[in-house]
Structure formats: C-alpha cells, structure tokens
Amino acid sequence: MEKTFEKLKNELKNKNIRLSHQRLKVLEYMSTHKTHPTVDMIYNDLQKEVPTLSKTTIYNTLDTLKNAGLVKVVTIEDNEVRYDSRTHEHGHFKCVSCEEIFDFDIKFDSFATKGLDNFKINNKDVYFKGICPDCSTKQ
Amino acid sequence: MEKTFEKLKNELKNKNIRLSHQRLKVLEYMSTHKTHPTVDMIYNDLQKEVPTLSKTTIYNTLDTLKNAGLVKVVTIEDNEVRYDSRTHEHGHFKCVSCEEIFDFDIKFDSFATKGLDNFKINNKDVYFKGICPDCSTKQ
DNA sequence: TTTCTAAGTTGTAATCATTACAAGTTAATT
DNA sequence: AATTAACTTGTAATGATTACAACTTAGAAA
Missing domain, CATH: 1.10.10.10 (Winged helix-like DNA-binding domain superfamily/Winged helix DNA-binding domain)
Known part of the structure; x- marks a missing residue:
C-alpha cells in the first residue's frame, strides 16, 4: 500500500x-x-x-x-x-554489480535474537549485498 | 570463540x-x-x-x-x-544515548524473506538502534 | 648475512560530502 | 495587505577519505 x-x-x-x-x-x-x-x-x-x-x-x-x-x-x-520513501518494514538488497538497491519483504519479528533483553529497540535495518538475478544471468 | x-x-x-x-x-x-x-x-x-x-x-x-x-x-x-574484528555472524545494536555499539547473536537463517529468489546473497548486516539497559535505568 | 626490490608507510595536498551561516524570500496567519 | 517566523539560497567552512610522490622495509634470493 x-x-x-x-x-x-x-x-x-x-x-x-x-x-x-x-x-x-x-x-x-x-x-x-x-x-x-x-x-x-x-x-x-x-x-x-x-x-x-x-x-x-x-x-x-x-x-x-x-x-x-x-x-x-x-x-x-x-x-x-x-x-x-517506503516507510513500511522491509529490507534492502544492494547488487554490487549494477549498484541497484532492491526492497524485499522481511518479518522483523521472525528474527531469532539473543542478548537483547532489556534493550529498547526503536529501529531495525536489514542490509544484504550480493548479485541480483539480472546481473547473475549476464555473467 | x-x-x-x-x-x-x-x-x-x-x-x-x-x-x-x-x-x-x-x-x-x-x-x-x-x-x-x-x-x-x-x-x-x-x-x-x-x-x-x-x-x-x-x-x-x-x-x-x-x-x-x-x-x-x-x-x-x-x-x-x-x-x-568479530567476523562470525552477529547483529549490531547502537544505543542512541551513550553511542555504544553492542553485538548480539542472531540466526541469519531465521529471517523470513520474500522477493529474493535468484538473488545471490554474499553479505548480511542487521542494525538495530535504541536505548541500552544502562541508559534506560539512568533515565 | 647481505643484497635487492616489490610492497608498505608517511605527510601533504586534493577531493568530496555535509554543515554553518548570513542575507534575501515566502507561507500562512492576522 | 501587513507581518513575521520559518524557509531558501549561495558561499564558505569543516571533516572524512583518497591520491600521490618520496622514503622505508619485509622478506625472498644469493
């Protein structure tokens, strides 16, 4: 939306x-x-x-x-x-070949984290890097 | 280790x-x-x-x-x-009050992601921000 | 051990992104 | 239409990072 x-x-x-x-x-x-x-x-x-x-x-x-x-x-x-400007929760993938950044859906609640008891979390960012499908097939 | x-x-x-x-x-x-x-x-x-x-x-x-x-x-x-210099898989939490960065355990495999089929992922970073327990109690 | 050289280090200068600031402009309230 | 706090602009300052050339050194070879 x-x-x-x-x-x-x-x-x-x-x-x-x-x-x-x-x-x-x-x-x-x-x-x-x-x-x-x-x-x-x-x-x-x-x-x-x-x-x-x-x-x-x-x-x-x-x-x-x-x-x-x-x-x-x-x-x-x-x-x-x-x-x-997409402010709903999602992750970012950057293709190191074409430099484009892709959004992807991610459920922050699905993270299994340990060692953050009593931490107040206000913000979560998930960044992946790699090769996008287009660049993969071109190689 | x-x-x-x-x-x-x-x-x-x-x-x-x-x-x-x-x-x-x-x-x-x-x-x-x-x-x-x-x-x-x-x-x-x-x-x-x-x-x-x-x-x-x-x-x-x-x-x-x-x-x-x-x-x-x-x-x-x-x-x-x-x-x-910790190179094993883990997340980073930054306290916006004391500015300290804390490591936390996280299972990257536990991420429920959608829309990354055919993407080659070489690197994953998870960054959280908020208030650490020490700063929480001080306030 | 000594010699040799490619690789590493250093200080300075250049670059690039971001911020500070002061003077001019404007949104929106009266 | 007048008023003014907030916004915009251009220039200059700042601060992090990179480029570069001269000097130094790790480590291989003799």
Whole structure:
C-alpha cells in the first residue's frame, strides 16, 4: 500500500510542517522515484524543473522528512547515503554489480535474537549485498 | 570463540599479506578492542605506542584487513564508519544515548524473506538502534 | 648475512560530502 | 495587505577519505 503524494502532503500539514514549493517538489520526487536516490540524484533531476533549487535545501528537506518519519536513511555502504520513501518494514538488497538497491519483504519479528533483553529497540535495518538475478544471468 | 592475535597473524601470513609493524599493531588493536572503533579512535590510541603512525596507514590497513575478511565495516549511522574484528555472524545494536555499539547473536537463517529468489546473497548486516539497559535505568 | 626490490608507510595536498551561516524570500496567519 | 517566523539560497567552512610522490622495509634470493 503505497502512499500517494497527496497523502504525504497531508501528513506534512498535520505535523505543521510548511508546504514550501521546494519541499513539495522533493516529497513528490521521493514518492514517484522508488530508486533510493542519493542527494545528488535528487538535486540533478529536480534542478531541471526548479533551476534555483539549492543542494542545501535538499539536505534540509530530507532531514525534515526524516524527522517527520516520511523518509528513511539507507546506509548500506560506507561511502554513500541513500534515501527511501517506503516507510513500511522491509529490507534492502544492494547488487554490487549494477549498484541497484532492491526492497524485499522481511518479518522483523521472525528474527531469532539473543542478548537483547532489556534493550529498547526503536529501529531495525536489514542490509544484504550480493548479485541480483539480472546481473547473475549476464555473467 | 574469539580469534587470538596469534591466529590472526597466521591468517595474514597464509594470505601472503606482509606482516609490517604497523599492520600488526592495528590488527592487535582490533583483536583486543571489541569496541567497534572508528579510524580516529584507532589512530589516537595507537599513536601513543607508535608515534610515527600515519592515519593513511590505518585506512590502508583496514582496507587490507577488510578484503582479507579479518574485519567488517559497520555503517549503522550515516556520519561515522566503524570497524569490527568479530567476523562470525552477529547483529549490531547502537544505543542512541551513550553511542555504544553492542553485538548480539542472531540466526541469519531465521529471517523470513520474500522477493529474493535468484538473488545471490554474499553479505548480511542487521542494525538495530535504541536505548541500552544502562541508559534506560539512568533515565 | 647481505643484497635487492616489490610492497608498505608517511605527510601533504586534493577531493568530496555535509554543515554553518548570513542575507534575501515566502507561507500562512492576522 | 501587513507581518513575521520559518524557509531558501549561495558561499564558505569543516571533516572524512583518497591520491600521490618520496622514503622505508619485509622478506625472498644469493
């Protein structure tokens, strides 16, 4: 069940976050591009529509959206930060060949963990790396 | 079953990686400090023993050790990279209050995943965030 | 042991992502 | 339409990581 741009817009309104032109553009971009983009990808794409857009604004906006729970940060590699607007629980798989990031379903409750009694868990991330089917057959 | 420094040293030898003084110092540090240190922490601590040590060497060495499978990179936050010499399968929990990273046992096979048929998985990372028991009681 | 050399180390400089900041602009309330 | 706190922008500062060239060394060979 994906959230539409309109729904996301309402969520911002409800949280008293101003609906600036730039913010809405970034939000719309995130809701239509499920590619786990980097700041640079967002910047390069959106600049075509909004030439005055600043990269600082994208950083600020993503931070705002992150705090509002509308986007998630994906740190699957140590040298790039990606953003994800799918906020339901799922895992991330990065193909080390084509660099694409795939979402996959995962039941966090199914984890058999030991040694976390009395730990308050607020956030769970599951990152896999390997080769995607397309890249496997190409080799 | 933790690997001793001697065992790690042999693993380097077997992989034809030269046993330079600096490399052995970093390796020894990693095998005795299970704190998931950053490059800076390693640098600051080791400089006391090896004053001429360069930060570049630490980056190079950690990269070598990573490729040799003797250390793992932990990217639980988007603004710091940590290193781990425990290479058996386990998860990482970061306390957002005291910033400490805890290891926990987890059976990767217990994951119920959907949508990863035909994906070759080479690497799995599980990152949790929250509050550790000590910080919970202090509040 | 001594010699030799490919590989490793070092310090400096370059790069790249992110953040700080001050001046100008705007959403949205009155 | 006026007001103002919040937002945006461009530039500059910061901080982590990488590139590179000169120097040093581990370890093989003689």
